[in-house]
Amino acid sequence: MLRMSTLFLRTLRDDPADAEVASHRLLVRAGYIRRIAAGIYSWLPLGYITLRNIERIIREEMDKAGFQEVHFPALLPRDAYEKTNRWSEYGADIFRLQDRKGGDYLLGPTHEEMFTLMVKGEYSSYKDLPLSLYQIQTKYRDEPRPRSGIIRGREFVMKDSYSFDLTDEGLSQSYNKHRDAYIKTFDRLGMRYNIVSAMSGAMGGSRSEEFLAPCPTGEDTYVLCEKCGYAANVEAMKTVVVAVDFSSAPKMKIVDTPDTPTIDSLVNVLNEKFGSGYTGAQTLKNVLLIADGKNISVLVPGDREVDLKRLEANLPGVKEIRLFEDSDFAKNPSLVKGYVGPQDAQKFGLTVYADPRVAPGTSWVTGANKKDRHALNVVNGRDFTVDDYVDAAEVRKGDTCPECSAPVVIDHAIEIGHIFQLGRKFAQALDLTVLDSDGKSRVVTMGSYGIGVSRAVAAIAEQTHDEIGLCWPAEVAPAQVHIVATGKDDNPFNVADSLALTLEKLGVSVMLDDRRDASPGVKFKDAELIGNPIIVVVGKALAEGKVEVRIRRSAERREVLIADAASEIAKLLP
RNA sequence: CGGGGCGUAGCGUAGUGGCUAGCGCGCCUGCUUUGGGAGCAGGAGACCGAGAGUUCGAAUCUCUCCGCCCCGACCA
Numbered sequence: 001m002l003r004m005s006t007l008f009l010r011t012l013r014d015d016p017a018d019a020e021v022a023s024h025r026l027l028v029r030a031g032y033i034r035r036i037a038a039g040i041y042s043w044l045p046l047g048y049i050t051l052r053n054i055e056r057i058i059r060e061e062m063d064k065a066g067f068q069e070v071h072f073p074a075l076l077p078r079d080a081y082e083k084t085n086r087w088s089e090y091g092a093d094i095f096r097l098q099d100r101k102g103g104d105y106l107l108g109p110t111h112e113e114m115f116t117l118m119v120k121g122e123y124s125s126y127k128d129l130p131l132s133l134y135q136i137q138t139k140y141r142d143e144p145r146p147r148s149g150i151i152r153g154r155e156f157v158m159k160d161s162y163s164f165d166l167t168d169e170g171l172s173q174s175y176n177k178h179r180d181a182y183i184k185t186f187d188r189l190g191m192r193y194n195i196v197s198a199m200s201g202a203m204g205g206s207r208s209e210e211f212l213a214p215c216p217t218g219e220d221t222y223v224l225c226e227k228c229g230y231a232a233n234v235e236a237m238k239t240v241v242v243a244v245d246f247s248s249a250p251k252m253k254i255v256d257t258p259d260t261p262t263i264d265s266l267v268n269v270l271n272e273k274f275g276s277g278y279t280g281a282q283t284l285k286n287v288l289l290i291a292d293g294k295n296i297s298v299l300v301p302g303d304r305e306v307d308l309k310r311l312e313a314n315l316p317g318v319k320e321i322r323l324f325e326d327s328d329f330a331k332n333p334s335l336v337k338g339y340v341g342p343q344d345a346q347k348f349g350l351t352v353y354a355d356p357r358v359a360p361g362t363s364w365v366t367g368a369n370k371k372d373r374h375a376l377n378v379v380n381g382r383d384f385t386v387d388d389y390v391d392a393a394e395v396r397k398g399d400t401c402p403e404c405s406a407p408v409v410i411d412h413a414i415e416i417g418h419i420f421q422l423g424r425k426f427a428q429a430l431d432l433t434v435l436d437s438d439g440k441s442r443v444v445t446m447g448s449y450g451i452g453v454s455r456a457v458a459a460i461a462e463q464t465h466d467e468i469g470l471c472w473p474a475e476v477a478p479a480q481v482h483i484v485a486t487g488k489d490d491n492p493f494n495v496a497d498s499l500a501l502t503l504e505k506l507g508v509s510v511m512l513d514d515r516r517d518a519s520p521g522v523k524f525k526d527a528e529l530i531g532n533p534i535i536v537v538v539g540k541a542l543a544e545g546k547v548e549v550r551i552r553r554s555a556e557r558r559e560v561l562i563a564d565a566a567s568e569i570a571k572l573l574p
Numbered sequence: 575c576g577g578g579g580c581g582u583a584g585c586g587u588a589g590u591g592g593c594u595a596g597c598g599c600g601c602c603u604g605c606u607u608u609g610g611g612a613g614c615a616g617g618a619g620a621c622c623g624a625g626a627g628u629u630c631g632a633a634u635c636u637c638u639c640c641g642c643c644c645c646g647a648c649c650a
Contacts (some may be wrong), residue, residue, distance in 0.1 A: 013599055013611065014586040018643050028587095036641065093649070110650060144575080144648050152649085160650090210650095219649090308647095418650065450650070488608055521610035540609060548609095 001500055002511040004526075011526050021217045023048055023461035024149025028469050032457075032528045039154035046530065047457070051157065054456050055136055057188050057475060059157050065416045066134040067161055074138050078104035080113040084429045093536075094141045095154075103527040105133065107140035112426050112448065119444070120432040126166050129434065130174055134137025134161035136453060148217060150458040151414060156360040159456040162422075163447035166434065171421055171445045173208065178449045182211060182417050190457060190473025190482050192463055196222045196231040198532040210235075211417030211451075215462040218412040223395055227406035234395045234410070235313040241389055244361035246379045252343075257374040261338025263302040266374060270365065274376075279303065284364035284378065286340040288350070290323035291315060295324075298344055299386070299559040300393040302365075310391040313496040315353075329556065339367035341375055342384035350354025355388040355393040362396070368450045412458045415452070422446040471553050474573050479511035481569055482532035482552075486520040486539035495562060496538040499547070502566040508573060526550065534572055536565070 009031045015146070018035065019025040028031045041053055041086070042201040053275045059069065081087040087094075096108040108114070115133055123131070136159045145450045146154050151481030163174035179195075186193050191213050198210040210233060212222055224231045232238070255273070260266040263280045268383060283302030289311075290297065298306050312321050329337050334348045345352045348369075348560040358364070360381045368375045398407040427444040454460075474480050481503055485496035493514055500510045511532055513523045520539065526534045537548040546559040549569060 010584080010600075011611095013583055017580085017586070020644070035642090038589095112650085143647080145644095145646090147644085420650080422650095448650070482608095486609060519608055519610080519612055521612080523611095524609075525611050537609075572649090 001504060002045075004511065004513040004523075005515050009510075011529055014486070016029045020151060020464070021148045021151065022465050023151065023217075023458040024227060025380060026465055026529070026531075027150065027461060030531065032470075033087075033150060037154075038183065039143060039152065040157075041150055045477045050472070051454060051457055052458065052477060053476050053478075053556075054453055054460075054556060055157075055159075058136065058185055058451060058453065061181050061185040061188070062134050062159070064184075065177055067130075067134050067178075069135060070118065070133050071135050072108070072111050072118075072137060074108050074110050074140065076106055076114065079107065080117060080430075080460070081106060084113055084426060084453075086113070092208075093141050093143065095142050096107075097310060108137070109138065109141045110158060111135065111141055111444075112162065112422070113430065116426045116446070118411045119164055120430060123438065124434055124441070126198055126436050129369065130163060130165045130170050132161055132163040132174060132178070133161060134449075143427075148458070150454055151217070151462075152219070153454065155430045156452065159453050161449040163449070164427075164432075164444050165447075166436065166442060166444065169449055171423075172207075174284075175419065175421055175447050178419050178447065179209070179420075181448070182419065185451070186211060186417070188434050188475055189460060190476060191416065191456070191460055194222065194224060194231045194413070196224075196233050197236045198233045198420070199235050206421045206423060208418070208420035210415050211419075212413035213416050213459040213463060214411050214413045215459070216412055217462060218413050218414040219396065221410060222413055223320050223399070223408040223410055225401035225404060225406055225408045228401060228404035230401050230403040230408070233504040234307070235310045237310075237395050237399075237408075239391055239392065239393075239399075240402050241354040241356040242359050244359055246361040246363065246382055248384070249363050249379050250377045251362075252378050252383045253376045254368050254370075254373055255376055256372060258372045260372070260374065260386050266302075266365070270374075278365070282365055284342070284358065284366035285346075286342060286367060287327070288340060289321055289432075290324065291321045295328075295340060295348075295350050297340070297350045297352050298390070299342055299358045300390050303353070303359050304355075304357075304393040304396075306392050307394040310395070310479065311353075314390045315493055329452065336367065336371050337369055337371055339369060339373060341367035341369050341378065342379065342386075343369065343375065344384075346387075352385065353390045353392065354388075355391060356389050357393055360388070370535045371493070414455065414462065416456050416459050417449075417451045419449045420447065422448045429574065453563070454491070464477050466553075467532070468525075469529035472533060475531045477532045478507045478509060478530065479532050481534045482511045482513070482527045482530065482572055483538060484513045484523045484527055486523065486537065488516075490548065492542055493543060495547070496536075499538065499562070499565055503569060506566060506570050508566075508570055534569060536569065546565045 011031050012029045015025050016028045031044055034043045036042055067357050074142045097105050139158045143154050165171045165174055193211050193213045196210050198208045223237050257269050260269050267278050280303035281301050285300050285302045287298045342352055363379045365376050366378050389444045397410045401408050424443045424445050432444045433441045483496045483500055485493045500512045503510050533552050535550040541548050541559050547565050548559050550557045
């Protein structure tokens, strides 16, 4: 039982000046967390209980699914990360340190290597598979910009699991088992979430889905089709390529378009000289970039920007990408800034990527590769050649769903889980093989599954709080019931105490405000701020032998007889 | 890393060259009070982020550094 008279807790009346988002503000005000440095927080009793509640739920669901818990050090030697190249690839995001002998160490940002090596050390037969292991661990990443309190920290708690299988079908099954376990976990955590198609990112791999908790302060943007349920991270959103018949398209024509280096200026001149009706959507934007040292051109409709994140995510193998600068134009005189067109692009040494919206057979107004001149009726497949199609244009609300063609909506969310099929990358690099039934050695295939545990505290707070405080789901809250004793006589305190004991016997966790020196107003405000789901007030109603039961979330109140209170309250809980 | 803002007591803040740095919350003592962040009286708590400089005199002006927040870049 948590007794407020002795609980290590000080709530704050004012919002902390350095907190912006609701979860951060309220977790600090309600005395759950305190900032130590940017992106690094301490957990006070209430916060730590909440965090452990979430861990407990995750553990229970992982164990139920048959996954086994292990634990690695957070402090790791360099060599394991050397073999997979990540000592260098992870770059500045890794916290590095040295021991007294000058040996290199790191604080683990993620533990693929350790899991792979652990399995390699113990298992060597196909009969040992499939296997899934997990850990709940503090991870460290030197984020360029920690933000939003506990949502994006430099130290954070994560549950990560890995599955080990012999075959692709096996991996698929392990993946689905994790997916099911995640659904059960997030349901119990009382979160709203969407499972969206995602890119597996820098880790490589194939199938990938994210669990996104919608909320306005979320950093992730995703599309959702309300008609068919299709959901995808914007990076992973697919656009269907639909070829158009161009046999009746008029011939390409070069026209004078003085001073039209931008889409807006071009549209104005087109409308002045060739009649109205031209819009940016009919023009073709040629965005020149340098991808790992090679010049590429990305074609998107003129009314859309290139989404560099999407482009990068959809150009596998490309590490670094940047826009053309003036010096790059200087090196390539055939490329005229503001008047670039895809005609002859390959002759100029460009690789041409087109967004699927620039479908085969579509006709465009685009640059003529000469200053102050543009070309009309430039048809894809007739007047220029696309080397490859790649999703690169910004995604907008109302874009068509790739599954059912209905308009999609766009929303923000916090990424709380990510599951993906890693494949054989790490097993290959670290030589994790098992002998198959034919006596041949085979590389194991892996899946990777993460849940942001400390982030979930913030995400739940974001989704459930209101103007007056936190508002936890019952399984997550520091206590399921918050009993407030009011008045100056001993009686209410005695009644509250015995009610608390009765509830605990029923398996209900209780926080008891037994402070004799605090006024009722203070106790009510604190109870609401702290956010336990049921608040019981023992005070005035005692005159009729009753206590008041309040539902924090709905603010609903009712009075029940003391004798019935414990069983009535227990009924309200899951 | 680019742009913007900020650093004064545990928290929120006032103080643009001149007395001993002010206020609210919180904290301590006493009395009163107890259903919506109580009242009165007394009290403790600040090397004004750090260093250097200008000045008779610096929280206040200058420079450097450090830290924090926000936007962007970045990000299993």
